[in-house]
Amino acid sequence: MANSTNYNTVILDIEGTITPIAFVNEVLFPYVTGGIDAFLDRAWGTSDLEHHIQLLREQAEKDVVAGVEGALLIPTTCTTENIKAAVKQNVKWQMASDRKIGALKSFQGFMWKEGYESGEILGIVYDDVVPALQKWQSEGKKIYIYSSGSVPAQKLLISHTKQGDLSKYFSGYFDTSVGPKVEKESYMNIAKALGISDKKSILFVTDNIHEIYAADQAGLQVAIANRPGNAPLGLVDPSFKVVTTFDSF
Numbered sequence: 022m023a024n025s026t027n028y029n030t031v032i033l034d035i036e037g038t039i040t041p042i043a044f045v046n047e048v049l050f051p052y053v054t055g056g057i058d059a060f061l062d063r064a065w066g067t068s069d070l071e072h073h074i075q076l077l078r079e080q081a082e083k084d085v086v087a088g089v090e091g092a093l094l095i096p097t098t099c100t101t102e103n104i105k106a107a108v109k110q111n112v113k114w115q116m117a118s119d120r121k122i123g124a125l126k127s128f129q130g131f132m133w134k135e136g137y138e139s140g141e142i143l144g145i146v147y148d149d150v151v152p153a154l155q156k157w158q159s160e161g162k163k164i165y166i167y168s169s170g171s172v173p174a175q176k177l178l179i180s181h182t183k184q185g186d187l188s189k190y191f192s193g194y195f196d197t198s199v200g201p202k203v204e205k206e207s208y209m210n211i212a213k214a215l216g217i218s219d220k221k222s223i224l225f226v227t228d229n230i231h232e233i234y235a236a237d238q239a240g241l242q243v244a245i246a247n248r249p250g251n252a253p254l255g256l257v258d259p260s261f262k263v264v265t266t267f268d269s270f
């Protein structure tokens with residue numbers, strides 16, 4: 022049972038908190054890995070695709086310089102087929118280790134756009150999420166998302182769920198452009214962006230214990246989402262609230 026008190030701002034993680042990890046692993050990620058060949062063929066030559074490839078290319082160059090094992094460069098001057106093959110290999114390599122890197126997350130969101138808009142992908146949130154959003158909103162609380170998924174990808178999921186378009190509940194979205202979710206400065210950046218000086222007035226809910234530590238260190242209230250299919254929590258500091266359902270809020 023969550024016993025968080027006196028918060029007027031709620032920040033929610035997506036995967037493992039409001040959305041099952043299985044939806045990400047069994048629907049969103051296979052959409053990218055299985056569809057990337059055809060997608061590259063379809064979108065080849067567009068400025069949007071070139072922009073996303075350039076982001077992947079710049080990240081790959083940083084990875085090579087940093088000595089990241091398995092990092093793959095994406096050439097600029099080469100045959101179209103070789104560039105496509107390098108993009109495909111790079112994306113699949115990053116996804117195999119579930120990297121939370123901005124360039125990859127932007128590319129995934131770019132591919133998912135087509136899927137959500139065509140109706141091939143429909144987002145899932147747990148049944149207890151919408152009632153909690155309604156309750157928080159009726160209490161005058163502001164609700165935000167902070168996820169490793171890119172902001173465009175977050176908005177797509179939130180606006181295309183089986184429960185309908187949930188965007189009306191959210192006042193804003195944050196991704197790792199404010200900083201990694203495991204660093205306390207990222208939560209301070211969000212509080213600053215929201216103009217909130219009393220960090221204890223913010224409740225952050227996530228499934229990831231490292232994100233909990235970071236938000237706690239930044240002074241936010243925190244609650245751990247322990248959803249079916251999440252990685253085992255292990256031993257957690259008993260001072261942290263753990264919720265298995267949002268009915269607890």
Ligand SMILES: CSCCC(=O)C(=O)COP(=O)(O)O
Pocket residue numbers: 034035036037045049121129167168169170171174175178202
């Ligand atoms: C709309 S994001 C889709 C899931 C994803 O790619 C991701 O990285 C989610 O990470 P989170 O920080 O929400 O656990």
Ligand SMILES: [Mg+2]
Pocket residue numbers: 034035036037038227228229
């Ligand atoms: Mg998560």
